[in-house]
Amino acid sequence: MIEKTLITTHGKLRVKIPSQLNEVTLGQMMALQDSPQLGDLDAISILSGVPVTDLRSVRDANDFMQFADAVLSLSHQIKYLYNSDEIPKKLTVEIDQKPVTVNVINNLSVEPAGAFMAARDVIADEITEHVKIYGEDNWKDYFNPSLTACCKVLAFYFYCLATGNVYDEYAASAFTETIKKIRVTEALPIAKHFFMSYPNLSKPRTGFWHRLLQFWRKGRAFNPSKSLNTSTP
Structure with a gap:
């Protein structure tokens, strides 16, 4: 600092x-x-x-x-x-003003089903917007999801892991405020993995974070x- x-x-x-x-x-x-x-x-x-x-x-x-x-x-x-393609093995978030450390599993599968579908919809919406601009044949070459979308996907993924609560769509959506406090060096590699390979997205040829660069x-x-x-x- x-x-x-x-x-x-x-x-x-x-x-x-x-x-x-x-x-x-x-x-x-x-x-x-x-x-x-x-x-x-x-x-x-x-x-x-x-x-x-x-x-x-x-x-x-x-x-x-x-x-x-x-x-x-x-x-x-x-x-x-x-x-960088290096995904952190652990992540610490603040829950009720106390630090909680969770393991980041390698395959990053989204559980439960509600979280999976919510994350899938966020990714699909980002893809739809890029298809409108670049066309169905070229959108992958220019795929640059917003950081807001990345934050939402991470919130759906980490909500149950970090809180231990049963999945709730509204609570998971509000969990973005907690995700925003994570260091960008930890959050972005995980989000990058979701958008590049989950669910079954091929890696774009251009820089993934070209927009922010x-x-x-x-x-x-x-x-x-x-x-x-x-x-x-």
Whole structure:
């Protein structure tokens, strides 16, 4: 983590953002992906949890430059995660404010039947949208499921394993709030496995997480050269 105390118009503000990808949660990554017009302060707010209104009160915009370097570093780290097929053996989630560790079984079969059908529907909906855009013959080449869909599938998969409860569709859907707190380095490889090989999906030729890589490369999350350059010509 990178921490810095910033001087504001009304005092001081402590800001802390991740510097390593294993410090970023799935929920934070979802928020970055789902924001269509993401500005510098929006990105810092998502990664730090500090409201944008508080960040706007910082006196010197140059104080944000250190955070720009951290975000750019994350953009380089993430491409290696998306190319990884390594699935974690265990996963820890928070249930009733207590950590619960569950085993991640190798075949990732979805149980019970209700969870299987719910996960199948999420995957089918993502495929349908891609077929509409790219056609039935080419959709696999461009298949890039959203992180929101990935989060839903993981919620259906882990709900019974983590809580020990009987499957309930509404409770499992609400379990996405717990899944969002999982580290992105743990969540994405598992979700990637579902969408690439379950149920019986062939591996696309293009990068699986191409959409989010484009998001970082285009500098939507942070573009210090445009927004944070306060020097005068």
